[in-house]
Amino acid sequence: MTSVTLTPAAGSLRIDPLAPGHPGRWENGPVVVCHLDRAAVPVRLSEGWTPLLRTDRFEVHRLGDRLLVLHRFRPDELDDDVSTFVADELGSVVVSAPVFERVVTGIVRSTILDPLTAWATFYANSLAVLRHPRTAPEIGLPPEASLAGFAPVHARALDEVAGSTVADLGACFGFLPLLMAERGLDVVATDHTPGTMTLLSAVARAGVVPAAADRLRTLACDARAVPLRDASVDTVTAIHLLEHLPASESGVIVDEMVRVARRRIVVAVPYEEVPDPVYGHLRRFTPDDLVALGERTGLPYRVDEHHGGWMCAERR
Secondary structure: OOOOOOOOOOOOOOOOOOOOOEOOEEEEOOEEEEEOOOOHHHHHHHOOOOOOEEOOOEEEEEEOOEEEEEEOOOHHHOOOHHHHHHHHHHOOOOOOHHHHHHHHHHHHHHHOOOHHHHHHHHHHHHHHHHHOOOOOOOOOOOHHHOHHHHHHHHHHHHHHOOOOEEEEEOOOOOHHHHHHHHOOOEEEEEEOOHHHHHHHHHHHHHOOOOOHHHHEEEEEOOOOOOOOOOOOEEEEEEEOOHHHOOHHHHHHHHHHHHHHEEEEEEEEEOOOOOOOHHHOOOOOOOHHHHHHHHHHHOOOEEEEEOOOEEEEEEOO
């Protein structure tokens, strides 16, 4: 991989997705998640209780100030569409992004005991759907609502890359950087959450995408102050990142993208009537907002729509 100079990053660890767990049970802060077939004690304790909520896939109880989520997912069902099921079926009780993240993490970790095997399964299944979606995206839903919804966004982002080196800001689980590495690109995946970057690095080394072991590096950092040199990569991407931040910070991040990119920056955002708090969205974007960001770059740019809004600016 092309050498990139990194400097120490700040950040706090909210969830350690690879921390040791118990058979069929994972807990963190206000959330306890148990597999109905693998965590006998919590399941027996809940017998006879009236659930707070029961759905096709979940049963939810209150344990004092903690939320107990019971499920029966199989390993072959572990992919990022678990997030969709949580949002759709548990939206009345999972009312914040931190709780949402813990429930999804708990489902993965309580289904397969070994942490890395659990996450490698989750990543492999998710990438398989992103490469070959099982269904078409649902009209009117944000791409975050399903892997099928995000597949065309990832495909477009891959096609927009200029050159052979990329920095992806706000990578989250890092599906896109893994697909970039699979295409032969050298990638720095960044996110503000150290635990997520530790997980992505471990999965890359585990061989879920063989090329990623050599081509993908991770960096925990603030997207407003990326510790990379000026013009250090060909393309900088921010794919569905800016909607998670206050409007006042979008311009600062675009400035950083312009600073780090040698050739092109690529911004993608969802178009929503109302920002969805379950996915951590804080602001709504319009085409005019993207035009304003394009003007801010001082570079030739284009704005268009493809499963959301896109702004690409390029040095000539």
